[in-house]
Amino acid sequence: MxxxxxxxxxxxxxxxxxxxxxxxxxxxxxxxxxxxxxxxxxxQNHKISRQKAYNTSARETLQGDPFTMNDKKLQMVYFSQEHLYSVRLYMVCSVPEKSSRSDFVLFRLYDENFSCIYEEQRCCGDIEDDGYLTATPDVDVEPDRAYYYEMLVPEDCGGVFELPVADRGALGQTENSTLYIDGIINDNVALIADFDYAKALTxxxxxxxxxxxxxxxxxxxxxxxxxxxxxxxxxxxxxxxxxxxxxxxxxxxxxxxxxxxxxxxxxxxxxxxxxxxxxxxxxxxxxxxxxxxxxxxxxxxYPMPQRGTRLTAGRKLSLIWRNYIQTVSFGLLFYALCQYVNADREYYHYTNTRWMLIFLAAAFLMMYSERQFLNILSALWLIASVIGSVLYCRGFEQGTNERELAVLTCAVVVSWGLLILNIMRAWYQGLRQGQYRFQRPATFQLVYGCLWIVFSALMYFYQFEKIWVYTATLPFVTMFFLRFTPASKSRFLKNFTNGILLSFGLVALFCFVHRPHHYWMLYRYGGIFHTVACTGMYLAVVFGAAAGKLFGTLKAREQMIVCCPFECFLVCVTAGYIFLTMSRTAYLSAFVTAALVVALAAFAFHKPASNVWKEIGILSLMALLSFPLVFSAVRMIPAVINEPIRYDLEHQDRGFMVYRGDPIDSDKYMTVPRFFSTLFGRFQKEEVITDEEDGEEEARGGAVVQEQYLVYTGADFAGMDVRTAKGDDSGDDEEDNEEEAQDDISNGRFNIFMDYVKALSFSGHEKMALVNEDGKEHVHAHNSYLQVAYNFGMIAGVVFLVICAISLWRSIRLVMTQGETFGIYIVVFALIIVFGLISVTEWAFHPCIPAGFCFLLMQPLLIGTRIPSGAKEEL
Known part of the structure; x- marks a missing residue:
């Protein structure tokens, strides 16, 4: 059976x-x-040295003297293994009602020279619930050398602690040595702790x-x-x-x-x-x-209509698997792009660029059936490249950044080598079998391609230190050598769109677990990003993909919810997230993209005006009703999970930021009145604080008084909520800055634009940013068109503008001539529009910025597609 x-x-x-x-x-x-x-x-293999003095399930037996900020218990230990994973320190903690469960204590580990090699904060609420403090150093240690650990209670911690000790003989552990209690040596007792040692698998x-x-x-x-x-x-x-x-x-x-x-x-x-x-x-x-x-x-x-297929069961199964792998590859690729944009160190730019290239190669490979890329040559390449990678990586120390970068570099070589090998093999087989017939490109295609060649040459000539220009061209040239038919192009775009939406699901999952919506400081919801501008750019791409897929699937059908419920839901949810960001760039991009997509779909699919207005009304109503769902999910789920993550570039003040242990009804979480107050008056002076805010001021112990300013302070503190007290010496200056910001709807971008316009020349510039007389770098241009002209010269800037205009026109023609057959082509138009709008106020022309990647990926499809006037597509 x-x-x-x-x-x-x-x-x-x-x-x-x-x-x-x-x-x-x-x-x-x-x-x-x-x-x-x-x-x-x-x-990993774990070996735990457990204390034997107490039954840990009976916490009431753990009793000791009260432990306060003025007490000190320093425990000397000699570890028995080479890698310490965690320390579980048994103690008693109670948090009074007036104190916060998010108050924390410090665990510190020192070497024999009393240099701190590890420090960790643990919230009092967890200690109270568990009956112990768990610190996870995960560091290498040297056996038989002295180490010390202790717990410190900060001055503002409201928890009440007891840190018991036990007889060393009763503990039955070889690690424990002298215990220093307020400087007094105690050789007979020790703190009660378990030590977890870890060792990598053989x-x-x-x-x-x-x-x-x-x-x-x-x-x-x-x-x-x-x-x-x-x-x-x-x-x-x-x-x-x-x-x-x-x-x-x-x-x-x-x-x-x-x-x-x-x-x-x-x-x-x-x-x-x-x-x-x-x-x-x-x-x-x-x-x-x-x-x-x-x-x-x-x-x-409304059952889904069953569509017939001419494929056998085996080929259908293979196609489903390849679609799945290609979709996941694009989804992980966009997640890597999010990490690139969010990186605060150059190292993460290097790693995520490599991840992008790896996933892109995997996605391109899925254009071939398994019979094409599972062959002897592929197996030989994999064996040889893996052996070479192992030998290459052996020259780097295990666990270092250099080793990780070397591994990723080897993975790029392996994946792209496999792709190029199979492209050459497929072309060779096609030529032998006479499957390829050269078709002379249309004149417009030749002009379009030549413009890209000229633009690429200018980028190479004026690249200076900008290595990304190669990543922006060479990987995408590969698409010209893939065998795209109209049907395979449609499949590719569907999987690409689904990959973008999958990445949005991964981003939303991360936000639900780790990124709450703050009442103060970060009231503009940044999601996975530490900068709201990046959030708006990414969400605009997701919105464009979702809207394009929705109207490409809907076509001329009337029942939007029946035909495309999943796409409707994604458009509504993405719109809700965009609303949370308070990003005007995202607002403008989403609104204009939606309007143009609806208009193009109406013309391409010959929709009656009544249907168009009906679709707009239904979608607007669903988006409006779905916003409370998005707001409430972002408010509730992170509070319940209670695992917030703050980036190093963000504020760390416990009085404003959500920390682990904060109650779910903490006043640090965003509220509805606060959201709409900041939305409609984000750059306005609020003379009167609402009753709710006034009550919260009193709850914060009067640390902030009577007067509040919502101030835009420039790119470095974009979206930061600055609260000042009356009588502050800097109040007048802040008010002047605020009024100046209110007068400029561009938030200073017009001034930046003029600075870059004045600096334009026919030759490129070595640095991406202007450099003043003191050698200090200016901010980047906040405009892709100006930035390209500044980086690579005015000629390149003009060519780039022409390329953008042709891309827009070609995407419209593609939908008008092929949209009835392949509705997914409208996604190309939507993503081109998103890139063009974002580029007006942000830097987006980069292969590792989501909007820029979409623009670059669409170029080979638009160049390689033959679109005669009024005719169907030919290749």
């Missing part, structure tokens, strides 16, 4: 999509687990874990195949009843969850806030439940 089930899983054309999804889920989980074992190294250990994971995945897959096989044989006749029962159960779960959230957040008001917040929460719960119920019941009322 197992053999029949396995054959059924890959040969049943009727259920091939379902079977492929099961395969994808199992293989993806197994792959993630394999990567965690190696090369990530998340799985090669045999890695292989053993790999074998276990693969065996488990195989067993799970066989079991799933058998279950699906039996279901198809015996239960197919009851399929409608089973699906209906599952939908009813899912609906009941949604209703129960909605009721619980309604009571928890609205009735009990556990998240705090006023009437407006609770109203938002109620609307969000209702809208979220409606979206879920729509997803559950839509296909019961």
């Amino acid at each position: 197992i053999r029949d089930a396995l054959c059924h899983a890959v040969g049943d054309i009727e259920h091939i999509k379902r079977n492929a999804v099961v395969q994808i889920l199992i293989v993806t989980i197994a792959f993630i687990m394999l990567m965690r074992v190696f090369p990530q190294g998340a799985v 090669a045999f250990g890695v292989l053993l874990y790999y074998a276990m994971i693969l065996a488990a995945a195989t067993i799970v897959y066989i079991a799933a195949a058998v279950v699906l096989y039996l279901y198809d044989i015996y239960l197919t006749q009851y399929q409608q009843t089973i699906i209906r029962s599952a939908r009813i159960a899912a609906s009941a779960a949604v209703g129960g969850a909605a009721l619980f959230l309604l009571v928890f957040s609205v009735v009990l008001n556990r998240f705090g806030g006023g009437v407006a917040d609770r109203m938002f929460f109620a609307v969000a719960i209702a809208v979220g439940a409606a979206w879920l119920l729509l997803a559950i019941w839509l296909r019961d009322r």
Whole structure:
């Protein structure tokens, strides 16, 4: 039966999509687990030295003298292994009602010279709940050498602590040595702690874990195949009843969850806030439940039409897998671009550029079937390149940045070598079989291509230290050698768009876990980025992709929610996130992109005006109703998970920033009145503080008084909320700066533009930024067109403008001539528009900036597509 089930899983054309999804889920989980074992190294051998004096499950037995900021207990230890992973220090902590659970204590580890080699903050709330402090040094140590550790209580910590000791003999550990209590030597007692030592897996250990994971995945897959096989044989006749029962159960779960959230957040008001917040929460719960119920019941009322296929089951399964891999590759690529933009060190620019190239090569490889790139030459290349990579990386010290960079460089060589090898092989086979017939490009294509050649030559000639110009051209030239047909081009664009949307899902997941929306300082929600401008640029790209996919799928159909519910949801959610950023660049880009996409779709698909206005009205209403859902999700989920991450470039003040241990109803979280107050008066002086804000001022102990300013202070502190007190010596200057900022809607960009216009020349410049007489660099131009002209000369700037204009025109012609057949082509137009709008106020022409990457990826498609006037596409 197992053999029949396995054959059924890959040969049943009727259920091939379902079977492929099961395969994808199992293989993806197994792959993630394999990567965690190696090369990530998340799985290690652990050896724990446990204390034996107390039963840790009975915390009431742990008693000791009160431990305050004036007390000192310094424990000398001799570690028995070479790598200390964590230390668990048992103690008692209680947090009074008037104190905050987010108050923290310090754990410090010193070497024998009393140099601090590790420091970690732990919040009092966790210590109170657990009964111990867990620090994770994860550092190499030398056995039989003296180390010291201690716990320090800061002056402003409100927790009450007891740090007990125990007899060293009762503890039964070799690590413990002298304990210094307020400078007094104690050789008979020690602090109560467990020591966790870690050691990397050996090669045999890695292989053993790999074998276990693969065996488990195989067993799970066989079991799933058998279950699906039996279901198809015996239960197919009851399929409608089973699906209906599952939908009813899912609906009941949604209703129960909605009721619980309604009571928890609205009735009990556990998240705090006023009437407006609770109203938002109620609307969000209702809208979220409606979206879920729509997803559950839509296909019961409107089944998806079954489309026939001429592919065999095996080829269909292969196509599904390649689409999945290509989509995931683009999704991870855009996530790497987000990390590049968000990097605060040059090293992360290097690493994420390499990740981008690796995922791009993987995506390009998926344009070939497995029969084309799984061959002897590919196997030989992989073997030779892996051996060479191992030999190359051995010259770098393990665990260093140089080693990681070397590994990624080798991965780039391996992946792109495999791609180029298979491109050459495919071309050779095609020429031998007579599959390739040279077709003379149209005149417009030749002009377009020549302009890019001239522009690339100018970039190379004036590159100076700008190495990224090669990354902006050479990888994308590869697309001219891939065999694109109209159908494969459509598939490529669909997977590319889905990859952008997948990256948005990954970004949203990270934000839900680690990035709360702050009341002060960071009231403009930056999400995964530390700069709101970067957030707006990325979200504009996501919005353009979602809107393009929505109207490309919708075409001339009238029922938007029935035909494209997922795309509608993504457009609405992305619009909500853009609204949270308060980024005017993102607002403008999203609004203009949506308007132009709707207009182009109306012309290309010959829609009646009534349908167009109906679509606009429905989409606007859904976006409006979905905003409370986005706001409430960003408010609630990070507060419940309580694992906030603050970047080094951001504020670290505990009085304003959310820290682990802060209650879910903390006044540090954004509120609805505060959001709309800052949205409509972000650069205006507020003479009167609202009652809610006044109450919060009193709750903060009067640290901030009576008068508040919302001040734009320039690029370095963009979006920072500055609160000042009356009588501050710098108040007049800040008010002058504020009034000056209010008079300039561009936030100083017009002045920057004029500075760069004056500095333009026919030759390029070595630096990307202006340099003043003192040698200090100016900010960048905040305009892609000016920046290109400044970097590479005015001739390059003019050519770039012409290229942008031609790109826009070609994308419109592509939709007008091919949109009826391939609606996804409207995504090309949407992304070109997004890039053009963003480039007016930001620097976007770069292969590792999402908007710039999209623009560059669209160029080979637009150049290589033959679009005769009024005719269908030819290649």
